[in-house]
Structure formats: C-alpha cells, structure tokens
Amino acid sequence: MHETDMTKALILTVRQWWEEQPSRPQIDTIHLTVGQFTCVEPASLQFAFAAQTQKGFLEGVKLAIHETPLVAFCHACQEEYKPKIGLHYSCPSCQSPMEDIRSGRELKIDRIEYTQSCVEI
Amino acid sequence: MHQTVEAALEINLLHANQAGANHNRAHFDQWGITCLNIMSSPGAGKTVLLERTLAALNPDLKMAVIEGDMTTELDAERLRQYGVPVIAINTGRSCHLDSKMVSGGLHSLAADYNPAEFDLVFVENVGNLVCPAEFEVGEHGKVALISVTEGEDKPLKYPIMFQEADCLLISKIDLAPYLDIDLNRLESNVRQINPQVTIIRLSAKTGAGLETWLTWLRNQVK
Numbered sequence A: 001m002h003e004t005d006m007t008k009a010l011i012l013t014v015r016q017w018w019e020e021q022p023s024r025p026q027i028d029t030i031h032l033t034v035g036q037f038t039c040v041e042p043a044s045l046q047f048a049f050a051a052q053t054q055k056g057f058l059e060g061v062k063l064a065i066h067e068t069p070l071v072a073f074c075h076a077c078q079e080e081y082k083p084k085i086g087l088h089y090s091c092p093s094c095q096s097p098m099e100d101i102r103s104g105r106e107l108k109i110d111r112i113e114y115t116q117s118c119v120e121i
Numbered sequence B: 001m002h003q004t005v006e007a008a009l010e011i012n013l014l015h016a017n018q019a020g021a022n023h024n025r026a027h028f029d030q031w032g033i034t035c036l037n038i039m040s041s042p043g044a045g046k047t048v049l050l051e052r053t054l055a056a057l058n059p060d061l062k063m064a065v066i067e068g069d070m071t072t073e074l075d076a077e078r079l080r081q082y083g084v085p086v087i088a089i090n091t092g093r094s095c096h097l098d099s100k101m102v103s104g105g106l107h108s109l110a111a112d113y114n115p116a117e118f119d120l121v122f123v124e125n126v127g128n129l130v131c132p133a134e135f136e137v138g139e140h141g142k143v144a145l146i147s148v149t150e151g152e153d154k155p156l157k158y159p160i161m162f163q164e165a166d167c168l169l170i171s172k173i174d175l176a177p178y179l180d181i182d183l184n185r186l187e188s189n190v191r192q193i194n195p196q197v198t199i200i201r202l203s204a205k206t207g208a209g210l211e212t213w214l215t216w217l218r219n220q221v222k
Ligand SMILES: Nc1nc2c(ncn2[C@@H]2O[C@H](COP(=O)(O)OP(=O)(O)OP(=O)(O)O)[C@@H](O)[C@H]2O)c(=O)[nH]1
Pocket: B040, B041, B042, B043, B044, B045, B046, B047, B048, B049, B075, B126, B127, B128, B171, B172, B173, B174, B175, B202, B203, B204, B205, B206
C-alpha cells in the first residue's frame, strides 16, 4: 500500500510549510494534482489521508485531488492524443510509440487553502 | 476577522524521496559506483539472475547488493554465498524500496568497506510490478524483468515500470515452449510505451541470453 507512504510524504511536506508560517494558520483544504499515469489510486489516498490525520495539525483538513488524464504528443503527426491505459499507448493515427507524455505523470501538492486572522495595525 | 487565503506550493508529492535519491546518487558518483535498480513482479527471477551475474562477474567487477525484502533474509543469504557484500533491508509493510532505505544500506556498506573500491551496486527491489518504479533510489539505471509466465499483456496493464526501464529482461524463456505466449507481441507491447529500451530474452536456467546481459551490464559500469 504505497498510498500510506505517499500520505506520509505529503504530511511531512505540508508540516514543513506550516511550521515556516509565522501565524501557524488553520489549514482548510490541500489541493493535489494526481496524474492517471501514476501508481496512485485517489480513493486509497483519501482513505490513507483520513486515517493518518485523525490527530494533529491536519485534523479535519480536506484533501482535494484533481486527476489529470494521460495525454501524449505524437511528433510525427504533430498532434496530441489520449492513450488508453491498459490497452493501447501508441499513436492511433500512425502507430508511433508513446514518447512524449504531456500530462498524466503528475504527483503534486498544488496549493493549500487556509484561514488567516487579519492582522490589526 | 478571518479570510481564506491560498498558498501555491507546487511541490512534488515525493519531494522528500527525490531529495534522498539525489543524496544517494551523489555518494555513488563520488565513489565511482554504478547503481542499478532491479525490479519485477514477485518471482520473475531477480535473485536467480543476480546469482548468475555475481558468479560470472566476481571478482572482475567489485559488486555489492542491497536487497529489499518485506520480511525475510532468504534472498540475501542466497547471494552471500557468492562472496560479495549483501545488505538486507526489510521494508516491513512497504511494497517498494524508497531512497531512505537504500541510503541506510549504502551507509552501512560504506562503514564496513571502502566504498570507492566498488564498481557496481545492485538494488534488488521488492517484488511488485506497480510502484517501485515511482520511487527513485538514486540509481543510474532501471532494469525490469518480466517472466514469460506472466503473459504478454502485462506491459500494457502495468505500464509505468516498463516505461521507466532502461533494460528489460524477458526471463525464463526456457519455459516459453510450454506456454501460449507470443514473445514478439510482448516486445511490441513494451515498445509502444518505451521505444528506446534494450530488450534481452534470457534464461537464468539454461544460460541463454546471459552473455548479452553481461555485456550490457559491463557497458553500464563507469
Ligand atoms: N525455468 C526457469 N525458472 C527460473 C528462471 N529464473 C528463475 N526461475 C525460478 O523462478 C522462481 C523465482 O525466482 P527468484 O529469483 O527467487 O525470483 P525473485 O524475482 O527474486 O522473487 P522475489 O524476490 O520474491 O520477488 C524460482 O523458483 C527460480 O528457480 C529461469 O530462467 N527458468
């Protein structure tokens, strides 16, 4: 279950960011981008995240996962196409192999939404 | 007064693993070691291949193995008989080696030996077709195995490891005559995803293809 490890890595990185913030803000949502051409299953990641954040600074924090499709670019045809994961990866027009992946390999912490008290001057 | 704000992070989820991999690679480079990450599903023949490889290349090349296993030291014990250092890493419940585990193995190798003497370090990953390819450990190359008993559709179903591989070994070809497997089809499935990969058909049992593998290997060493 590598989603467990992925979640640990995620929490570690977010904690680092959080501790660098002078105000230690209340995090509301963590936005991730996860490509379909990775080994991550979003549902398992949600599950692991919920389990690992029951206590601590991320308690109750939402995880929003934005999936990106696998998109490849065929240089021969100068065209993007969507390979069918599990079935077919070469270009549907000219059968060139999948060489240039334009999307689908992302595993990224995109942004963090948090609440901040306004500073009174 | 409260307001909702957003902070853009744009950090890779595996950032920490990546940093560890870079650390390991710096060590390998500083010591002049080539590191190869050997990956496959359980039982495709990684350990037997390493046995044959160690037997053939020791002592011409100075080698060591970092051996990942979920719970046992069985594979490590087998490889130790070839007179090379074998560091066993139990991954516990983890289904792959990460850079930190390999770093532990690396530092213990460096503590017991002069690491600069080594030419080649093999990392035998945990048997798993899905995720080891996603966790870089600081290797210079990835070697994937697929045995003929697994079927020609596996590269399509589990593409990432095949896409990342520098060398693909089709193992146990001595068994191919007993199976309904089309090796050309298997190869063309791999090439759909990874046209550059070196493909070698091999049997650790009969020794077929072994010389080609050893030549590829020698060419990887700096
Ligand atoms: N017929 C045949 N059997 C092989 C060959 N290579 C390995 N085997 C057998 O396949 C089985 C598994 O081999 P291992 O080398 O232990 O496989 P592994 O990939 O190291 O397995 P894990 O470490 O558990 O993932 C053993 O019974 C081997 O004897 C081969 O070339 N031909």
